[in-house]
Amino acid sequence: MASTLKDKISALFAGRNGLDMWNYIIVAVDVVLIAVSMLTNSYLPLCIAFLLLILFLFRALSRNLAKRQKENMFFTDAAKAIVRQHKLNGMRWKDRKTHVYKKCPACRKVLRVKRRKGPKDIHCPYCNNDFKIIIRIPGELDKEEKEARKAEARAKK
Numbered sequence: 821m822a823s824t825l826k827d828k829i830s831a832l833f834a835g836r837n838g839l840d841m842w843n844y845i846i847v848a849v850d851v852v853l854i855a856v857s858m859l860t861n862s863y864l865p866l867c868i869a870f871l872l873l874i875l876f877l878f879r880a881l882s883r884n885l886a887k888r889q890k891e892n893m894f895f896t897d898a899a900k901a902i903v904r905q906h907k908l909n910g911m912r913w914k915d916r917k918t919h920v921y922k923k924c925p926a927c928r929k930v931l932r933v934k935r936r937k938g939p940k941d942i943h944c945p946y947c948n949n950d951f952k953i954i955i956r957i958p959g960e961l962d963k964e965e966k967e968a969r970k971a972e973a974r975a976k977k
């Protein structure tokens with residue numbers, strides 16, 4: 821009996837989308853919505869949960885695998901982008917005193933550049949674009965500026 825039920829289930833899902841990342845998330849959101857509905861005695865979260873359940877069934881039983889996979893790719897790409905941004909923020913914070921992060925104007929990739937005051941020629945290793953940046957360090961003056969300020973102060977006296 822058990823094997824025939826198993827066979828029936830696998831036959832039902834043959835050539836269909838089944839469980840993917842989006843569907844796991846829908847199930848998780850549904851559980852939360854049902855809990856909220858019970859805690860607040862409100863039917864609205866339950867209605868949303870029901871609509872999501874229909875969406876879940878539609879996606880799980882869908883035979884349009886190409887489209888469902890595309891949706892899944894969108895999800896994994898978005899998740900990867902968030903992780904990448906988070907790592908970058910961590911790195912930025914960690915070496916904020918020694919390096920600056922600049923976007924290549926051609927390919928939009930973020931490049932790590934040694935933090936030295938003044939103009940700098942940058943070569944992008946991703947797209948071989950060459951561009952110039954000027955690094956300004958707030959609260960930090962270079963020698964010439966310091967001399968100029970001193971001279972100014974002396975002139976005032």
Ligand SMILES: [Zn+2]
Binds near residue numbers: 928944945946948949
């Ligand atoms: Zn580039």
